[in-house]
Structures are given as structure tokens and as C-alpha cells.
Amino acid sequence: MEKRRICIIGCGAIGMLLAARLASTGADVLLVCRRVEQAQLINEEGIVVEVGGGFENARVRAILGISPPRGQCSIGIVAVKAYDTPSAIDVLKPMLSRGGVGVTVQNGLGPLEALEEALGAERAAAAVTYYGAQRLGDNRVRFEGGAAIYVGQRRGLSRDAEPLLGMLVDLLNEAGFRAYLVDRSIEPWRWDKLIVNAAINPVTAITGAPNYIVLSSEWAQRLAYSLADEAAAVARAHRISLPRDPRRAVEETARATAYNRSSMLQDIEAGRRTEVEFINGAVVAKAREKGLEAPMNEAMLYAVKALEDAVASR
Numbered sequence: 001m002e003k004r005r006i007c008i009i010g011c012g013a014i015g016m017l018l019a020a021r022l023a024s025t026g027a028d029v030l031l032v033c034r035r036v037e038q039a040q041l042i043n044e045e046g047i048v049v050e051v052g053g054g055f056e057n058a059r060v061r062a063i064l065g066i067s068p069p070r071g072q073c074s075i076g077i078v079a080v081k082a083y084d085t086p087s088a089i090d091v092l093k094p095m096l097s098r099g100g101v102g103v104t105v106q107n108g109l110g111p112l113e114a115l116e117e118a119l120g121a122e123r124a125a126a127a128v129t130y131y132g133a134q135r136l137g138d139n140r141v142r143f144e145g146g147a148a149i150y151v152g153q154r155r156g157l158s159r160d161a162e163p164l165l166g167m168l169v170d171l172l173n174e175a176g177f178r179a180y181l182v183d184r185s186i187e188p189w190r191w192d193k194l195i196v197n198a199a200i201n202p203v204t205a206i207t208g209a210p211n212y213i214v215l216s217s218e219w220a221q222r223l224a225y226s227l228a229d230e231a232a233a234v235a236r237a238h239r240i241s242l243p244r245d246p247r248r249a250v251e252e253t254a255r256a257t258a259y260n261r262s263s264m265l266q267d268i269e270a271g272r273r274t275e276v277e278f279i280n281g282a283v284v285a286k287a288r289e290k291g292l293e294a295p296m297n298e299a300m301l302y303a304v305k306a307l308e309d310a311v312a313s314r
Helices: 013-023 036-045 082-095 111-119 161-174 187-207 218-237 246-256 263-269 280-289 295-312
Strands: 005-009 028-033 047-051 054-058 061-064 073-078 096-104 124-137 140-152 179-181
Touching: 005 013, 005 082, 013 028, 013 047, 013 054, 013 124, 013 140, 013 161, 028 036, 036 061, 073 082, 073 161, 082 096, 082 111, 096 111, 096 161, 111 124, 124 161, 124 187, 140 161, 140 246, 161 179, 187 218, 187 246, 187 263, 187 280, 187 295, 218 246, 218 280, 218 295, 263 295, 280 295
Parallel strands: 005 028, 005 073, 028 061, 047 140, 073 096, 096 124, 140 179
Antiparallel strands: 047 054, 124 140
């Protein structure tokens, strides 16, 4: 049973969605929350997932990360905001069993690198997730649909991690997702997701509209495609072989998650800090590493940070 014990650090939309769906497979899921009120509610009522006009309820054990159990989890999924990764790793490390694997489902560049530094590259992986969810309450989440989850490591699958990651992929498929184990480097899919996020998220945050705005508005689409093209040029400068055309990636993702309110938009609406530094900001930083500029993405970085300030001052 130990091999089916999965710890999820983070009780936001994606963390709760994954916890509920994985628990429905019979996996032993332990969810780590920041607030005692949320943990108590989840323990008392479970997690309610709204999907397709109906509701699913899953019983999930929730705890606080103050004094996490040691060595009890074979897989630790990090589902916090990118800027909270260091504190999540502090909670995760003692919870992992010997040989356990840490898996980030977070946006942007940086979280996987932090996991690699903390655990070693052979024990750090990414689950590049093309599904949308919206948090409706402390134990309620709406599943907005999506396309796939790609699981892998930057240097290809390590011998020790491959069985655990394969098990995770099997459980994700059993839970109703379309999940794939990537034998070679996960980097092409990480950059594909980065491009999608860099194109869609700031446009939705600025317009206040769900993802379909990049399909329904000519101007929003032009902006999104320009951001995607620029990010793709940076990827090519880093010799990343992208798995699909960047504009096609944006269109397919927006269509699959048309009514999802991106995480960046949800953060703005809730008055929270966004992850724009790890998305558009990462594109700018990676461009500079190669002596390039990324003016469109830099403009979005400034615009979203200004929007954060404007919301905070109201």
C-alpha cells in the first residue's frame, strides 16, 4: 500500500482536484494544507468536485504542514504557487520515503529546478498539466476540462524514478485524466506549457475574460500569438525542440479549456500575487541568457505587475 501513498502539498484548485480524483482510484492520498480551517473542513466533508453539471465527492485526509509525518510518501506532488516552492519543499522532504520522488505540477520555470536542487535530479520530476480548475471554496473545486498531463524528468527517466512515475501515470489515467509518461526529456513539454501560459494567462488577466477570449477576439488572439511566437523563438535559442506549433498549442489549449478562468486571472480577482515572474518573466530571463530581447513578454510582465498593484490599492 505504501507505493500508492501520494502526498499533495497545496490545497488550491489543482491540488484539490488531483487529490479528489486520485483518491477515487483507491490510492492513499494525503493532502497538506496551510490553514487549519480548510484541513478540518476537508476531513469532515471531503472534497466536492463540480464537473459537467454534476458533483463528485471524495474522502481525502488533510493535514497541516507544521509537523508532517516522516518518510510516509512515495510520491510528493507540489501544487503550490511557484513563489511558494521553497516552503513547500521544506514540508515535502521529510515526508518522502527513501527513494521517493517529488513531482511539480506548477506553472512556469523554476519549481522543477528547485526540486532538483533539493532532492537530486534523479528524484525530481514534472507533471506538465493541461487541465483547468477553479477553486470555489475551501473544499470545493470546479473541473474546467483540458487535454493531457505529461510526466517526466529533464534528463530522461531515471532507473529509480521510472516505476513510481509510471504508477502515477497509471493512477492519473484511472482517475479520468489523459496522462502520458515521457521517456526522454520533459523539457519540450515544459516549454510548450510555458508558451501556452505566457500567451493565454496575461491576456485573460488583463481582459478579465476566460480562456475563450483568445479565440473570440481578433485583438486578444493577435496579442496571444505574438507572445507565443516570441516565447517559441526563445525556446529555439535554447535548442528546445517543441512538440507542436506554438500558435496551435495556444489554440488547442484555449479550445479545450474555453470557460476556464486562468490561474493568473483568478489570482487578480482574489487580490493575490500572480505567477507572472515565473511565466512571462521566465521568458524574458531565458531570452537574456542568449543575448536576446523579449519585449512582448516583458510588457506583459510589467502590465500584470501593475495590475497587481492596482488591485492591491483598492
